[in-house]
Amino acid sequence: MLPHEWIAQYGVLAVFLNVLGSSLGLPLPVMPTLIAVGASQAAGAGVSGPVAMPLAMMLGAAVLAGVLADLVWFRGGRRYGARTLHTVCNLSLSRDACVSRTERFFGRWGVRLLIVARFMPGLSMVAVPLCGSSGIRLRSFLWHDCMGLALWASAGLLLGAAFAARVEALLATLSTVGSQAAVAIGAAAALYLAYRYGRRAWAARMPRKTRLGIH
Incomplete structure (x- = not known):
């Protein structure tokens, strides 16, 4: 099955689950x-017809999944306040830097920060509960979050469409390599996650060692 044929059948679900999991x-x-x-x-547009409608469906799936996940963090921030913010920041390498940076940006831009937060890694997940703990109205939050x-x-989506030929060639190469590529990608992902966890654990221990006078 060609990549565009697979995506035509499962693409909406794949985008929905991917965005939902990442946003959580x-x-x-x-x-x-x-x-x-x-x-x-x-x-696949030349075979199945115009590309605008399929892309609109993918876009709708991404927005719906993101909003559903963000509502969880927004409600958590509204109910539990700073505890939710610190819980989210525990996923980053530096909790203190995560909190201070987000509060600085939010203090300057307010709820409008949600419009660009997704383009800044790690910022959107912290900005969402901060909106809840800051008392932002639900209607305003939903509007800016959807935007x-x-x-x-x-x-x-548009970047992929603009470079469709090159991306399709890459996908074809990966499908030719098959299981070896999947193993390599899985190993790289595991090493990256181990690195992130090690950095986070090391950063969490450093302030305590400093307080105890351990060098």
Whole structure:
């Protein structure tokens, strides 16, 4: 089955689950998925018809998944306040830097930060509960969150569509390599996650060692 044929059948579900999991905090590569989907839809447009409608469906799935996940963090921020913010920041390498940076940006831009937060790694997950703890109205939050999600997802889909030929060639190469590529990608992902966990654990221990006078 060709990539664009697979995406025509499962693409909406793949985009929905990918964006949902990433927005909830799972380390999933969403932008590569959006680029691959956009490229495959553009490559298959000559066979199945115009590409605008399939891309609109993918965009709708991305926005819906992102909003559903963000509502979880927004409600958590509204109910539990700073505890939710610190829980989200525990997923980053530096909790203190995560909190201070986000509060600085939010103090300057307010809820409008959601429009561009998805383009800044790690910022969107912290900005969402901060909106809840800051008392932002639900209607305003949903409007700005949907706008930011739409811009972010559109960027990935349109980028893939613009470079459809090159992305399709890459997908074809990966499918030719087959299981070896899957093993290599899985190993690289595991090493990256281990690195992130090690850095986070080391950063969490450093302040304590400093307080105790351990060098």
